[in-house]
Amino acid sequence: MNSPWLFRNKLPREFYLRGTLTVARELLGKYLVRRLNNEQILGMIVEVEGYLGERDPASHAYRGRTRRNEVMFWAGGYLYVYFTYGMHFCSNVVTGAEGKGHAVLIRALEPRRGVGIMRRNRRMKNEEQTQLLSGPAKICQALQIGRGENGTDLCGGEIWIAENPDERVPRRIARSTRVGVSKGREHRWRFFLPGNPYVSPGRPA
DNA sequence: TCCGAGATTCACT
DNA sequence: GTGAATCTCGGAG
Numbered sequence: 001m002n003s004p005w006l007f008r009n010k011l012p013r014e015f016y017l018r019g020t021l022t023v024a025r026e027l028l029g030k031y032l033v034r035r036l037n038n039e040q041i042l043g044m045i046v047e048v049e050g051y052l053g054e055r056d057p058a059s060h061a062y063r064g065r066t067r068r069n070e071v072m073f074w075a076g077g078y079l080y081v082y083f084t085y086g087m088h089f090c091s092n093v094v095t096g097a098e099g100k101g102h103a104v105l106i107r108a109l110e111p112r113r114g115v116g117i118m119r120r121n122r123r124m125k126n127e128e129q130t131q132l133l134s135g136p137a138k139i140c141q142a143l144q145i146g147r148g149e150n151g152t153d154l155c156g157g158e159i160w161i162a163e164n165p166d167e168r169v170p171r172r173i174a175r176s177t178r179v180g181v182s183k184g185r186e187h188r189w190r191f192f193l194p195g196n197p198y199v200s201p202g203r204p205a
Numbered sequence: 206t207c208c209g210a211g212a213t214t215c216a217c218t
Numbered sequence: 219g220t221g222a223a224t225c226t227c228g229g230a231g
Contacts, residue, residue, distance in 0.1 A: 049212070051212070058212070059212085060212080082212080084211065084212070084213070085211065085213050085214080087213080087214080088213050088214070090212060090213080092212085105212055107212085135213070135214070136212070136213075137213050137214065138213090138214080141214095178212070179212075179213095180211085180212055180213070181211090181212060182210085182211085
């Protein structure tokens with residue numbers, strides 16, 4: 001299964017070069033597409049979080065560049081993949097100008113195509129599909145995103161984000177504090193589609 | 206050089 | 219609800 005329109009509707013570099021919270025909100029409802037063995041597997045983005053660089057104590061970029069967070073400081077439109085808790089990968093979309101260190105964490109997707117491949121990658125036993133992609137590390141596991149995908153250009157042909165023709169009119173968007181962070185709790189930089197069953201279980205204020 | 210915390214998930218009590 | 223998986227970085231010693 002391979003649709004040319006998904007490639008044609010790929011978001012341009014300019015989309016990512018804007019303000020991080022604007023990009024975060026506008027990513028909701030769009031498609032995250034992954035090409036694997038010449039197949040397109042994808043999900044609709046239903047939950048994201050903004051991380052605002054050197055002024056955000058919860059961000060990896062807070063203390064400046066390191067080898068790990070290098071990609072966060074690139075120009076918008078690249079994928080920043082980091083390894084955490086000794087076993088999980090998480091995917092971020094780099095936003096804004098080069099050197100800013102801003103990114104949007106992709107927290108949850110609604111599966112749309114390639115469900116069989118994703119289930120296999122996740123080694124899921126039960127039938128509960130709402131939990132297939134309801135967390136940042138689950139997405140990386142299902143879409144086979146790891147160290148090798150850190151720094152991938154989202155304007156290329158491996159991983160990209162596409163316009164969703166059915167979601168051109170913005171839906172209602174909810175916001176909250178971020179999940180799993182102890183610093184920067186005052187910022188409500190998590191955005192999600194309220195009522196969507198594929199949003200992750202973390203439901204802060 | 207060592208130690209604790211971390212943008213998490215899952216199995217088990 | 220609790221703990222284990224065990225990488226990376228920053229801060230203490």
